């Protein structure tokens with residue numbers, strides 16, 4: 001069973017608690033650096049990103065979690081094919097890298113959260129809410145792309161969800177078991193996106 005893993009919500013600084021100010025919420029617009037080493041799988045990563053943009057746009061009008069007075073809440077990714085690894089000075093940036101399944105498993109094992117076996121994707125996300133420096137967030141995603149089939153697309157789609165702040169759910173694409181994922185991003189997935197914003 002191929003699984004996906006999340007390491008998230010590592011707050012660098014929380015000098016102030018998150019209130020309901022929109023500035024304290026995750027972003028709507030991200031710059032995404034796609035590692036050139038994806039090679040032939042680059043298209044699958046790009047498709048995962050555009051699938052997310054499309055789903056958020058599709059459900060924005062009907063999601064009970066969306067802000068009715070915030071039509072600018074649609075999701076947009078600006079993609080750059082270049083290597084980048086984010087540190088704490090990245091603002092609203094997602095980096096996506098290919099790895100072997102063995103390396104991804106090692107990353108999951110080493111994080112101290114007691115990962116299970118067959119981990120094929122992992123997202124390291126940081127959300128910074130600093131009284132002086134303001135709010136920003138960034139994620140480094142690693143995807144096992146040495147597997148046959150369409151795992152790169154499905155893994156990327158799921159891990160991008162984590163980079164957007166989403167947690168695991170029993171249905172939709174945020175279920176951690178790849179075979180149990182729905183074929184498309186669901187209303188519930190998008191509801192979670194809006195709920196966080």
Ligand SMILES: [Zn+2]
Nearest residue numbers: 004005006176
């Ligand atoms: Zn996950």
